[in-house]
Amino acid sequence: MKKLLAILALASFTAHGATIAVIDSGTDLLHKELYDKAWINEGEIEANDRDDDYNGYQDDINGWNFAESNNQVIDYSYMGTLTHDIRRFFEIQTKSFYGTATAEDRAWVAEIRKNEEFIKQIGIYGNFMHGTHVAGITAKDSDLAKIMAVKIIPTEVKLPFKAQKAGPGLFLLKQGLKLLASQQMVMLTNVARYIDGHKVDVANGSFGTGYPQAKMIVEMLAGTIMRKEPPTEEQIHELTVEFLNTLIKEGDHMVQAAENTLFVFAAGNDGLNNDEFPTSPTNIQADNVISVAAALEFNKLASFSNYGASMVDVAAPGVGIESTVPGNKYLQVSGTSQASPYVANIAGQVKDANPSLAPRDIKKIILGTVDIREWLVGKVKTSGTVNTARAVRAAELSRSMNVDLAIRNSITDVQDIPSTDTKSNMKSEGVVLPLPSMFKL
Secondary structure, X not given: OHHHHHHHHHHHHHOOOOEEEEEEOOOOOOOOOOHHHEOOOOOOOOOOOOOOOOOOOOOOOOEEEOOOOEOOOOOHHXXXXXXXXXXXXXXXXXXXXXXXXXXXXXXXXXXXXXXXXXXXXXXXXXXXXXXXXXXXXXXXXXXXXXXXXXXXXXXXXXXXXXXXXXXXXXXXXXXXXXXXXXXXXXXXXXXXXXXXXXXXXXXXXXXXXXXXXXXXXXXXXXXXXXXXXXXXXXXXXXXXXXXXXXXXXXXXXXXXXXXXXXXXXXXXXXXXXXXXXXXXXXXXXXXXXXXXXXXXOOOEEXXXXXXXXXXXXXXXXXXXXXXXXXXXXXXXXXXXXXXXXXHHHHHHHXXXXXXXXXXXXXXXXXXXXXXXXXXXXXXOOOOEEOOHHHHHHHHHHOOOOOHHHHHHHHHHHOXXXXXXXXXXXXXXOOOXXXXXXXXXX
């Protein structure tokens, strides 16, 4: 009888996998690696042109496209845009991080970066494949995971702002930036309410607006509104920081709207300190938010990765990560966009191991089971890289003890992931794509 009860108890913990929302630029759920892991809305009848579950989103079978207000979670018209040159660019980028790029490789990259048409093509393809690449990482080696596709970034993004003619220029600029910030966060709050309504366990957000992108937005609007009296560099900086802080402040509404979901955000690819140069939404501070920097395996902080002893929680592998891209293909890509879903994947496995854990508990387990790295001291809150096996072990132990004790015991049970000796100097001849943003100039 005791053996039967034990089997039934174990089954109750593993019968249902965590639902992971991929909030991104579109996800190819027909990919052979993702098809069986696609989240299915059981409250909807497919293609009957009705909102069967009365949630305001008609036929949202696998998720919703908030960018274009329909249920098409990826635009397949861009299929076939992965060219030989784009693939080669990413291959050389990975080699450059590991210090194995040849002189011929470096010369080729230097030449093709001068080609405006190629830069346009890689930008378009980068947006098209991004969500699918992220989704593959969130569900890798996790047969129970269910992926919900939430598209917020169209391939072409326009700034939803029109300059007015009357009024003081600086005042108008500030009002325009405030309007821009609030409009973005209204959409993201609607996204949060949507995933909350479907009881999503984990949401990955490999998107954002960093300081360089925000500065470009401010400068563009300033050029439109304040042509006669352009703002000074100091004013541009102050406006940029104010704009980003508004985004972050408004973002509190988003994470509060889905308090039962753990949000995992990419720290950014600008190589900047998020404590000094804010990045949205990763700088949102909440019990259900984790901010992730990128590392080269478990050896060093990636040169492109944002960091922050106060604003970034942890680091995870984000260099040369092979994952799914549309059309049953695979590609190695680097970025905090890849490090973030690595952590979302762990969060899903932790939830699977103990479904009773709340988001704050999952966060505590992931951050409490890291491997401390000297090179991360002063760079991220935990000074560590994630340890999947230890986090899952802590979750298993938490079924029969409190979370703090489970974490302490897991550290004894599971060893650190060893660093390997790498001669890489982390100098890239290519550029890491910035985080996909809802803003595009």
